[in-house]
Amino acid sequence: MKKRRALVLLLLPALAYIGGVLIYPAIFAGKTSLFKYNFAMPYAMRFVGLANYLNLFRDEFFLISLKNTLFFVVCAVGIELVLGLGIAILLNAELKGRNIIMGLLLIPTIIAPVVVGVVWRFMYNEQFGIIAYFLRKLGFLSVSGAILGSSEIAMQGIIATDIWEWTPFMTVILLSGLSALPFQPFEAAKVDGASPWQIFHYVTLPLLRPVIIIALLLRMAEAVKVFDIIFMLTKGGPGHSTETINLYAYRVNFRYFNIGYGSALVIFLLFLTLVFFFLIFSFSRTEM
Amino acid sequence: MVKTGKIQKKHRIERILRYGTIFFILFIFLFPFYWTIATSLKTRVVAWSMPPVFWFKPRFHNYWKVLIERNFLHFIKNSFIVAIGSTALALLIGTPAAFAFTRLKGTTIYKNIFVLILGGYLVPAMVVAVPLYIIASKVGFAGTYFVIILAHTLFNLAFLIWLLRGFFDGIPSDLEEAAILDGCSYFGALVRVILPIATPGLIAGVTLTFILSWNDFLYGLVLTTLDTRTVPVAISQFLTPHAVIWGEITALGTLSVIPVVIFSIILQKWVIRGLTLGAVKY
Numbered sequence: 001m002k003k004r005r006a007l008v009l010l011l012l013p014a015l016a017y018i019g020g021v022l023i024y025p026a027i028f029a030g031k032t033s034l035f036k037y038n039f040a041m042p043y044a045m046r047f048v049g050l051a052n053y054l055n056l057f058r059d060e061f062f063l064i065s066l067k068n069t070l071f072f073v074v075c076a077v078g079i080e081l082v083l084g085l086g087i088a089i090l091l092n093a094e095l096k097g098r099n100i101i102m103g104l105l106l107i108p109t110i111i112a113p114v115v116v117g118v119v120w121r122f123m124y125n126e127q128f129g130i131i132a133y134f135l136r137k138l139g140f141l142s143v144s145g146a147i148l149g150s151s152e153i154a155m156q157g158i159i160a161t162d163i164w165e166w167t168p169f170m171t172v173i174l175l176s177g178l179s180a181l182p183f184q185p186f187e188a189a190k191v192d193g194a195s196p197w198q199i200f201h202y203v204t205l206p207l208l209r210p211v212i213i214i215a216l217l218l219r220m221a222e223a224v225k226v227f228d229i230i231f232m233l234t235k236g237g238p239g240h241s242t243e244t245i246n247l248y249a250y251r252v253n254f255r256y257f258n259i260g261y262g263s264a265l266v267i268f269l270l271f272l273t274l275v276f277f278f279l280i281f282s283f284s285r286t287e288m
Numbered sequence: 289m290v291k292t293g294k295i296q297k298k299h300r301i302e303r304i305l306r307y308g309t310i311f312f313i314l315f316i317f318l319f320p321f322y323w324t325i326a327t328s329l330k331t332r333v334v335a336w337s338m339p340p341v342f343w344f345k346p347r348f349h350n351y352w353k354v355l356i357e358r359n360f361l362h363f364i365k366n367s368f369i370v371a372i373g374s375t376a377l378a379l380l381i382g383t384p385a386a387f388a389f390t391r392l393k394g395t396t397i398y399k400n401i402f403v404l405i406l407g408g409y410l411v412p413a414m415v416v417a418v419p420l421y422i423i424a425s426k427v428g429f430a431g432t433y434f435v436i437i438l439a440h441t442l443f444n445l446a447f448l449i450w451l452l453r454g455f456f457d458g459i460p461s462d463l464e465e466a467a468i469l470d471g472c473s474y475f476g477a478l479v480r481v482i483l484p485i486a487t488p489g490l491i492a493g494v495t496l497t498f499i500l501s502w503n504d505f506l507y508g509l510v511l512t513t514l515d516t517r518t519v520p521v522a523i524s525q526f527l528t529p530h531a532v533i534w535g536e537i538t539a540l541g542t543l544s545v546i547p548v549v550i551f552s553i554i555l556q557k558w559v560i561r562g563l564t565l566g567a568v569k570y
Contacts, residue, residue, distance in 0.1 A: 006474035007388040008397065014385035014405060014445060021442050022408050025419035032419070039422070090309055101310060103556045108317055110552045112503035114520035115541040117321045118527065122327065122534055128335070130323060168317065173564050225412045228505045232524060244316065246506075249414050254510065259422065266414045276408050281403060 026270070029180045029263045037260035045260075052264035062265070064240050065248040071155065073223045073245060076162040081216060083163065084170025089204070093172070093182050109169045117232020120143070120161040124148050124233070148234050151168035151241035158242055163266055166222075177211030178204075213283060225269065245269050317380075321545075328538035335535055350539035351396060360540060363522040369433055370518055371501040374440035378497055378562075382445045383490070386452035387478050408446035413506040421510050431513030439507040444497040451496065451562055453488030456482065481498060492558030496553050502548060519544045 033053070035187060036046045056062050087105075090092045090097065123131045126146040136143035172190065185207065189199045205212075229244040230236065236243030236251070243251075253262035327335050327345035354360045381423065386404070392398040420439055424430040463485075464477035483490070508518040517525075523540050526533065552559045 002336070003474075004392075004395075007391050010384035010388040010474065010478070011392075011397075011401070013381040014449065015401065017381055017441070017445060018404055018408060021420075021438055022404075022411060025416045025423075026411070028423070029415055032422075042441045087313060090306060090313075093306065095306075095310075099556060101314065102560065103553045104314055105317055106552060106556070106559065106563075107321065108562070110499065111545045111548055112505070112520050114505050114523050115545055117539055118523060118541045119324045122538065123320060123458060123536075164317065164320070169563060172520035172560055178561070217399075222409055227413075230519075231505070232508075232527065246412065246414060250506075253414070253418050259418065263418060266412065266418055270415045273410055273412055273556065277407070286472065 001092060029266055029270075032259055033261075033263035033267050035260045037263075038259035039085065039259045048260070051161075052261050053268075055261065056268060061240060061243070061248060062245075065243045065245045068155065068240075068242060069224060069226075069244040069246075072159060072162070072226060073220055075202075076159045076166070077219045077223050079159070079163050080167045080170045080219060081212070083167045084101060084215075085174055085212070087167070087171045087188065088174035088178055089200070098199055105168045105171065107168075109172075113165065113228035114232055116161060116165050117229045120157075120229075121148065121233050124157055128251070149238055151238045154234050154238060154242050158230055158233055162223070162226070165229065166219060170219065173215045173218075174208070174211060177208055177215075181207050194242050214280060217276055217280045221273055221280065224272050224276065245272075303503065313509075324538045326541050327534060328542050330535065332535060350535040351543070353538050354539045354543070358536070360522065360543070363517055363519045364543075366433075366512070366516055367502055367519040370436050370440060370516075371498045373433065373437040374444050374501045375494055375497045376449045377441045378444035379490070379494065381441075382448040382493075383452060383483070384475070384478060385445075386449040387456050387482060389449065389453050390456040393457075399529060405449050406446050408442040409450070410446075411442075411502075413439075417507055417510040424511070433513070433516050436508060436511045436516060436518070439511055440501045440504060443504075444500055447500060448493045448497055448560075451493050452455055452486070452489055454561075455486045459485055488558075492562060495555050495558065496562045499548050499551060502544075 034047060034049060036044070036051075038044065038049045091101065095101065123129045124147045126132050126149060129147075132141060132147060135147070136145075138141065141147070148154050159204070181204075185203050185288040186199060189203050194202070225246050226244055230242055230244060231246055231250075234242045234249045245265065249262055249269060252258050252265055256262075303556075324340075326344075328350050330344055330349065331347055331349070334344050334554070342348050371430070389398060389402060391404075416439060420435060421430065424432075424435045453481060463481050464472075466479040467481045468474065501521065503526070505520040508521040508522070512518060514522060523537065523544065526537050527542060
């Protein structure tokens with residue numbers, strides 16, 4: 001008992017911190033979301049109950065941002081999974097210089113997302129960007145065409161950037177999952193004369209399933225909150241074609257200073273993240 | 289004989305294919321960096337020429353401009369203050385907590401509170417940043433180092449506890465119990481016995497939390513002003529819709545990435561361990 005008390009004492013500072021800087025602000029945001037409250041006119045604060053939340057689903061811009069967010073999450077994370085799995089299988093062999101390869105491969109994931117945005121915005125630039133140049137050479141882009149300036153393909157450009165940034169992350173997770181698999185099932189399949197594709201489909205995939213699901217959920221929980229690269233590449237434009245929930249929440253809170261409605265948006269985003277969070281948590285408990 | 293020769297040949301082809309594909313993939317993932325660094329070393333005329341120029345004489349005028357004329361060192365200083373401050377605070381609070389969590393494993397305290405701590409890492413920045421911004425403005429703390437360090441410590445703390453728990457798990461509890469029998473307090477045992485063994489874990493934790501803070505954008509965007517602005521926020525504000533000064537911005541990007549890349553190559557093993565946390569049991 002004495003031991004337990006001593007250990008809880010060691011926990012206290014962290015708990016106090018979480019209480020003050022996570023729980024209290026979250027409750028504060030929840031409370032604010034029930035008010036009509038503009039930071040520019042703090043004295044006109046008025047209790048409106050759940051009106052802000054009901055208005056969300058009548059707000060055209062919110063619905064667009066919700067659609068954009070879901071599109072982004074599904075496309076980006078889906079492609080990252082496929083590519084990440086492919087590269088992980090490629091690297092899951094006896095390789096010379098594997099450490100160096102991993103170190104170099106990880107650079108896109110480890111650097112600041114803002115810099116990722118700078119790098120890609122420059123490459124996408126319609127006048128002197130190298131990607132625009134090659135797309136034109138190959139006939140995929142008209143002479144006057146733009147990538148980030150076009151509401152049809154700007155989102156694809158952002159998704160490509162995200163894929164570049166996060167595929168290495170997927171690779172690392174899946175690779176550590178692959179290298180932890182027992183080798184007997186693979187041996188047995190080989191002895192039975194299974195083709196590489198059959199081995200992949202009937203042995204690798206089922207064995208790797210828990211790791212794949214965790215990797216997917218981890219990435220999705222992050223991708224729902226995407227902000228930095230879109231802020232750097234398009235700021236949500238052209239129009240609202242690349243505006244995600246987090247960007248819209250930023251606009252409402254810090255451009256219009258409509259903190260009441262903005263807080264409702266933020267709480268909605270929190271709700272989405274929590275869904276993934278509890279999925280990850282319950283999953284990692286049952287499967288591992 | 290003929291058969292083994294065939295198999296060897298097949299193996300060799302497979303190896304060549306594998307390495308070839310790996311090099312191609314590495315090229316795709318690294319080319320954008322080469323291009324960014326190259327642009328930062330080009331004169332304006334060379335950088336804007338079409339078709340793109342791949343070989344040129346490097347010039348460092350963009351770096352001179354950025355560091356000296358545009359006073360970018362000021363933002364680098366800010367980023368260092370914030371990253372060191374939030375890493376130190378997270379280390380101070382997080383190390384004992386991580387240790388306590390390992391030894392409380394399986395209890396209800398552990399199950400319920402651990403989730404809460406991890407929330408600090410997964411929570412959308414806006415949920416914390418908007419209230420912190422309002423509260424800080426009310427108390428007159430808005431835009432100070434204090435507020436941004438407070439915010440960064442939130443994700444750093446969660447990450448550090450998550451990481452260190454794995455290290456402490458591997459240290460048998462007999463060690464600190466022996467020290468306690470010899471008259472040490474729990475805290476004393478942690479400092480004198482456990483921490484020296486966990487040094488590699490602490491180094492990994494410090495590095496990764498430093499990088500997390502160094503890379504953060506959204507908290508910095510909301511919570512800093514010109515005086516306390518961090519590097520990513522400063523970079524974003526160089527990027528105006530009109531007349532973008534690409535030479536200077538790519539120089540900024542290169543500068544801000546250098547410390548992270550050096551760290552991550554030296555401590556690659558720990559970086560990978562940090563990234564795969566929670567996904568794979570170890």
